[in-house]
Amino acid sequence: MDVSSRKLSQPAILIVDDRIETIQTLAILLENHGYSVTCASNGQNALQRLNAQQPDLILLDLFMPEMDGFELCEQIKSNSDFQDIPILFLTASRDQEHILKAFEKGAVDYVMKPFNDREVLTRVNTHINLRQQKIEIQRLNNKFETIITNVQDGLLVIDQEGIIKFANPAVIHMFNKLDSNLLGHHLGIPIVEEHLAQIEILRLDNTYGIAEITVADAQWEGQGASVVCLRDVSDSQARKDS
Incomplete structure (x- = not known):
């Protein structure tokens, strides 16, 4: 029961x-x-x-x-x-x-x-x-x-040293890496707080695209951290370029 x-x-x-x-x-x-x-x-x-x-x-x-x-x-x-x-x-x-x-x-x-x-x-x-x-x-x-697993946006939590503490399935696919190659490792991507950046990602259809990065301050296990959201904007970027 x-x-x-x-x-x-x-x-x-x-x-x-x-x-x-x-x-x-x-x-x-x-x-x-x-x-x-x-x-x-x-x-x-x-x-x-x-x-x-x-x-x-x-x-x-x-x-x-x-x-x-x-x-x-x-x-x-x-x-x-x-x-x-x-x-x-x-x-x-x-x-x-x-x-x-x-x-x-x-x-x-x-x-x-x-x-x-x-x-x-x-x-x-x-x-x-x-x-x-x-x-x-x-x-x-x-x-x-359920929400974190199924959302299409990539979500990361990184500590103050830039070490990845959490990565949802979407971001693991975007980086085309196993979670073991992400968790506990340095993000390796320069992210500036309160600024918007873009990086190249692997899309769900296995084509390369562009994701916007947004960063927010947070707490993770009692320590200061950053929540990083990666949103696939490839289609809107393509329309803008055309």
């Missing part, structure tokens, strides 16, 4: 615990605060639940018979379909080694037994919100990538 398409108004939580009293306590608390809850009493049952429907968060008991929480967490995190789901361990153990091992296996947080309702809700709310923000960022990144 594409979690980005799920209505975010009622996030889903999977509770995995071998004690029915624990499941009931948590399920009532979470459902009363607007969460959709599914339950599993052991590791195998939890994996079946995951394959049927991906939750937004997993509350996982640390110690269970047959498959304990460590092993189940490791299996979940090794599966690319599930590895982004945040896991909060449920434990009565105050042994630091257990807590550290839980984090090593991929947990993002833990809740101590016996539960404090406010603590449970605060931790759950925090990680649900972080997950939703991550999904939204990914959605926006996908949109950005």
